[in-house]
Amino acid sequence: MGLEATLAVLNEMQHAAVIQHYAIGGAVAAFLYIEPAATFDLDVFITWHPAEGGLLTPHRLFKYLADKGYGEYQQEAIMIEGWAVQFLPLGTPLTEEALKEAVGIEVKGVPTHVFTKEHLMAICLQTGRPKDLARLVQFVLESSPDMGRFAKILERHMLTQAWNIFSARYIASP
Amino acid sequence: MNPCTLQDLYKAKQIRRGRLVNLPIDQKVDLIEKLQELGRTMVRARASLEKPADKDAEAR
Numbered sequence: 323m324g325l326e327a328t329l330a331v332l333n334e335m336q337h338a339a340v341i342q343h344y345a346i347g348g349a350v351a352a353f354l355y356i357e358p359a360a361t362f363d364l365d366v367f368i369t370w371h372p373a374e375g376g377l378l379t380p381h382r383l384f385k386y387l388a389d390k391g392y393g394e395y396q397q398e399a400i401m402i403e404g405w406a407v408q409f410l411p412l413g414t415p416l417t418e419e420a421l422k423e424a425v426g427i428e429v430k431g432v433p434t435h436v437f438t439k440e441h442l443m444a445i446c447l448q449t450g451r452p453k454d455l456a457r458l459v460q461f462v463l464e465s466s467p468d469m470g471r472f473a474k475i476l477e478r479h480m481l482t483q484a485w486n487i488f489s490a491r492y493i494a495s496p
Numbered sequence: 497m498n499p500c501t502l503q504d505l506y507k508a509k510q511i512r513r514g515r516l517v518n519l520p521i522d523q524k525v526d527l528i529e530k531l532q533e534l535g536r537t538m539v540r541a542r543a544s545l546e547k548p549a550d551k552d553a554e555a556r
Contacts, residue, residue, distance in 0.1 A: 325525045350528065357516045358524045360531035430522050464517045 326430035327403035345424035345435040355465040440472040
């Protein structure tokens, strides 16, 4: 058990065409770029193939997992090899772009995909909960983001004004 | 013993944070999983403290 075993299951699901594309977002992705802290959930953003008749339903995904013996749920997450995995459909153009531009990494020899730090930063800003905003400060201070790339993402997703207000308050030096 | 200033403490904290930020991915994952174990222990401890009071014991 361990994250690599969880990721191997996700890769099998992709290989079996149960999910189309996936990438890790959320806290686990963030902690690969900034100082790690405790988190229990693995947020996995996915696209999946439409069912017969064109309906987009996660039924096949959960059936596949149940058939493999993964049937324990913790709130909205399903336990896969010790990790509480939340499968998240792409809800916004920003997460769609983040998935499209996710980068390949390896965790203990298992290949996987993770959102870029600039996309994670934009998602933190867009989500805007206190913990996301605190994480955004950490990204700026600790992860040496490409601020040019970040600015373009903000522009494309109409987040520039929100960033200006945020950075004037929390980032800009006096 | 040299007196330790606040600045020294901040600097030490910054160095420690920098080390954690720059850990290789696999070590970061190990660290997150260890923190999960600690977190689970704390959640279990809290749950045991939050158990409803034993009414029989109260009566005694």
